Amino acid sequence: MRRTRKQPAIQWEDGPTPASARTAIVTRAPNTTQYHLPLEAALPAGRSPDARAPESGQLWFCVYLPELPLEAIPVAQAESGGARVLFEEQRGIQRVLLADPSARAAGIAAGQSANAALALKPDIELIERSKLCEQQALETLACWLERFSSRVSIAGPDVLVLEIAGSLRLFGGLRALRRQIAQGLDAQRFTAGLAIAPTPLSATWLARDGRRACIRNAANLMPALRGLSLYCLDWPVATCRALKGMGIQNLGDCFRLPREGLVRRFGSRLLMQLDQAVGRLPDPRTVWRAPERFSALHDMTAEQSDRDLLLAICRSLLERHERFLLMRQQGTQQIQLKLFHLRAAATVLSVGGADVERSAEHWFDLLKIRFEQFRLPEPVIAVRLEGGQPRLLGGRSAGFEFGRRPVRSVTYSMRQLAERLTARMGEEAVYGVRTLAEHRPQCAWRRETALAESSHAQGAPVLLQRPLWLLPEPEVLSVREGHPWYEGPLHLLSGPERLETGWWDSDGISRDYYRARNPRGLTLWVFRVRERRADSESWYLQGYFG
Amino acid sequence: MSGDPSALDALLENPRVWRGHNQARATAGLSSGYPALDRCLPGGGWPVHSLSEILLENYGIGELELLMPALASLAGVAAASQTGAESNNAVNHEQPGWIAWIAPPFQPYPPALEQWRIDLSRLLIVHPRNADEVLWSAEQALSSGTCGAVLLWSAQLDDQSGRRLQLAAEKARSWAVAFRPLRARHEPSAAALRIALEAGAEGTDLSILKSRGGRPAVLKRFFKPDAQALSRHYAHSADRP
Numbered sequence: 001m002r003r004t005r006k007q008p009a010i011q012w013e014d015g016p017t018p019a020s021a022r023t024a025i026v027t028r029a030p031n032t033t034q035y036h037l038p039l040e041a042a043l044p045a046g047r048s049p050d051a052r053a054p055e056s057g058q059l060w061f062c063v064y065l066p067e068l069p070l071e072a073i074p075v076a077q078a079e080s081g082g083a084r085v086l087f088e089e090q091r092g093i094q095r096v097l098l099a100d101p102s103a104r105a106a107g108i109a110a111g112q113s114a115n116a117a118l119a120l121k122p123d124i125e126l127i128e129r130s131k132l133c134e135q136q137a138l139e140t141l142a143c144w145l146e147r148f149s150s151r152v153s154i155a156g157p158d159v160l161v162l163e164i165a166g167s168l169r170l171f172g173g174l175r176a177l178r179r180q181i182a183q184g185l186d187a188q189r190f191t192a193g194l195a196i197a198p199t200p201l202s203a204t205w206l207a208r209d210g211r212r213a214c215i216r217n218a219a220n221l222m223p224a225l226r227g228l229s230l231y232c233l234d235w236p237v238a239t240c241r242a243l244k245g246m247g248i249q250n251l252g253d254c255f256r257l258p259r260e261g262l263v264r265r266f267g268s269r270l271l272m273q274l275d276q277a278v279g280r281l282p283d284p285r286t287v288w289r290a291p292e293r294f295s296a297l298h299d300m301t302a303e304q305s306d307r308d309l310l311l312a313i314c315r316s317l318l319e320r321h322e323r324f325l326l327m328r329q330q331g332t333q334q335i336q337l338k339l340f341h342l343r344a345a346a347t348v349l350s351v352g353g354a355d356v357e358r359s360a361e362h363w364f365d366l367l368k369i370r371f372e373q374f375r376l377p378e379p380v381i382a383v384r385l386e387g388g389q390p391r392l393l394g395g396r397s398a399g400f401e402f403g404r405r406p407v408r409s410v411t412y413s414m415r416q417l418a419e420r421l422t423a424r425m426g427e428e429a430v431y432g433v434r435t436l437a438e439h440r441p442q443c444a445w446r447r448e449t450a451l452a453e454s455s456h457a458q459g460a461p462v463l464l465q466r467p468l469w470l471l472p473e474p475e476v477l478s479v480r481e482g483h484p485w486y487e488g489p490l491h492l493l494s495g496p497e498r499l500e501t502g503w504w505d506s507d508g509i510s511r512d513y514y515r516a517r518n519p520r521g522l523t524l525w526v527f528r529v530r531e532r533r534a535d536s537e538s539w540y541l542q543g544y545f546g
Numbered sequence: 547m548s549g550d551p552s553a554l555d556a557l558l559e560n561p562r563v564w565r566g567h568n569q570a571r572a573t574a575g576l577s578s579g580y581p582a583l584d585r586c587l588p589g590g591g592w593p594v595h596s597l598s599e600i601l602l603e604n605y606g607i608g609e610l611e612l613l614m615p616a617l618a619s620l621a622g623v624a625a626a627s628q629t630g631a632e633s634n635n636a637v638n639h640e641q642p643g644w645i646a647w648i649a650p651p652f653q654p655y656p657p658a659l660e661q662w663r664i665d666l667s668r669l670l671i672v673h674p675r676n677a678d679e680v681l682w683s684a685e686q687a688l689s690s691g692t693c694g695a696v697l698l699w700s701a702q703l704d705d706q707s708g709r710r711l712q713l714a715a716e717k718a719r720s721w722a723v724a725f726r727p728l729r730a731r732h733e734p735s736a737a738a739l740r741i742a743l744e745a746g747a748e749g750t751d752l753s754i755l756k757s758r759g760g761r762p763a764v765l766k767r768f769f770k771p772d773a774q775a776l777s778r779h780y781a782h783s784a785d786r787p
Contacts, residue, residue, distance in 0.1 A: 417690040425683070433656040472652070521604075546610035
């Protein structure tokens, strides 16, 4: 068991409100006549029209994480056995904020100086508090809690609340849902105080007080709140001290105070919170939404240039990326990896482009190929993985092919092959082709970077002589004794085919094309430029009939 | 000496016993489109689950024409529509019949390929930067299992890398064709088929240097200077029902 202090039993509260229930909480905003009365008196005695209706039907689940600052720090593999102590610098002195059970057993307590803690137990692992880590851990948890409710909100640096009234049926009732959340938190190694109440604020207060309360009925809320200590309310310490000085010990005493006086002494915020806690005032919460695009940073304590280590980091980031996409049933076409250096601008590697994918294995393969070809300019201090635009990942269902085995074992698709090749050799080196309706030989085709999914329509092939090999640029042929020459005099086999086109742009041609053969047996595609001056004959080689 | 015939069968089933004629029969070849050549090849055509080598001195002597009918039947327009009709009821996820061109010496000219009825949307052209990458790309393309044919041009393809390609082709049941310079004819090779093309004034001679399960042969004037292979191909394909 990770929890050290003995926890009270869960105070289950079930069943409908008895008809004789004296108190009921109304969701209306208080009117002015009520405002001058003490809180207790303000509650009408069983004659409100919505007294029996469960108040607004909401049920809030609060997850309070008292040891989040320590638990958010990832456990270093090597020193996992040692005691961990979290410190924070307060006015120049490093003070212990939290200590784990084995450190507490040695006498280390919050508030001690770090040196005192070291004196008590020299082999402790001293960790500085990182608010960034806490925030990330909280967001990860919020992300995880989204599976239980669509209304999750971050209510403080260590508090998450979620509305569960709509989820009860799906998860098989309140007990089952509470058990699932508690087990999930335990599996993620978080110490959490859980409470359920009809309003978010009361749930938060109950959880903070360490009561494992489960209040479903609004009528039972007030009695449960009365006994709460003032220190679980997250009010300023000065306020609590002043209230203590007035002889106010708990929330019940607070409720008994005149409203007007409370506002005059401590401001209207306090009263508003009290009203919101009992459901008298609405308490809207901002719903937390997971970001649409994945982005995760891995910080390293020291600069690294070891490829295997960087790849291992990438792998863990990619696995998180996969989980992120899996929850959304999406994939992405491209990912970007940013490698940060201390003394140089960040290096950006982007891979992918062809297929919508989410499997970490696929992206890792591509990254590995990319890494092989890539020289690190500087050691790396941090790695950030950014997922591309999420796309719907088309599901495939297997066919009903009984008894028929696939002829070949397809390990990956053509697009994936193109992706792999591109990852190693660059975008320029891998392409497909298509033809264009154009007579000029150079312009009759085009590169296609994205591989077409289906074959495009093809017209009837024109039975003109076209070579299978084309030179990138026409090559000038020498002319001897009036004959074009290529390792010997050329013998014209067929032609001429006159192409005179393109006069509308700067690249116009006027040529006679021939199929020619040289004495060594090569079949060539040559042309003669038709010029106004008949005396100069210029011959060019454009391709080979391979 | 016993007269038990099963003893002979058991002996013949031993993988260490090499039986020339049986091995060739096991894999049917892909018709090359040239009846004269098909007659000389053991499977009645190209050995499509292995590596073939074509040795030549110059480009432009009919080396692509030699392959075109076979490639058209692998990744041709007709082949694509045929498989489409077959797999109407069963969704066919695998798309065989891609052709990868790895390190071609010039630009393969799409209009001419289209004339040979090759489906251009199933063409992948790769320009690696060095010999290592040629081999790597060819292995990747072969092992992907989606390429019907992988054509590669390499001046330096040693025995060991040839063997690797041969293994990859066998494993993925895909056809690898390596174009190599003629001077490599005396080097050992793991290829199932080696063909040398030598051009002369009379035409291009084709000689089968090595054919697994077959015999060497020489086809004089395989490509004649005045012959129009393309129109013959069309005449031939028009005959088909």
